[in-house]
Amino acid sequence: MIPEAWLAGLAGGALIGAAAVLLMALLGRIAGVSGIVGGLLPPRPAADFGWRLAFVLGLVAGPLLYTALSGRPGVGLPVAELPVLVLAGLLVGAGTTIGSGCTSGHGVCGLARLSPRSLVATLTFMATAGITVFLVRHVL
């Protein structure tokens, strides 16, 4: 039988996709989290501050809603040590800004638009992420 975690993954993914379609249908926006958050930050935060902040607030509240409805924990624990989390956070923040997107913007919305840029970006970050995990877990 198909493991429950896989089905939950499929259903959760579908919900993520539905959110992305809703944001495009109502506000005409790509549901790219790094881009939405980037527009809230200095220098020169975006003029359209409001919807970005509302989306991020919803994003943070989403797992709480999931827990309230399902009675299950919506969030796992961090697995890396604090210094590694600092380095990783800096890389994720800078990398998604320089590369104009992350898993949601490139990996979901960009691929759904059949964007060549997003395909290249997604293949690239999947590859370097896989290589990094391989080095950390099996080499170092």
Place this chain on the structure above:
Amino acid sequence: MIRLLAALAAGLMFGAGLALSGMTDPAVVLGFLDIAGAWNPTLAFVMGGALAVTFLGYRLVLPRGRALLEPKLALPTARAVDMPLIGGAALFGVGWGLAGYCPGPALASLAAAQPGTIVFVAAMLVGMVAARLLRGQAAPVAPSPGRA
């Protein structure tokens, strides 16, 4: 106000979807990225489900050329597959592989108020501001409204 409620609803759905899918558990994410280990394929189902729904939904929405609450769609205009795109994505992947957090799940995981998650998100915001500052010096043009 209606725009804010629309964005809040989309964010709630997105965050709940992340929680349901397992993306907010770094162990699940790293288990997917660890092809040489005990591979956990859950993330492939998440991305497949998200991509299928978004692809089909976009086919209905994008041809309209406008949103229900906005006169036009803010779609990315960049076309070049260039070094910032590839280099930035490469750096992002290294960070993703180190922590098991990409931006959406990291922010959604703030709901649990874990110190490690808060530290990661703070560093991520610092990284974003630093890259925005550098970009501002390199090219003093306003970024396109819709980035992806």
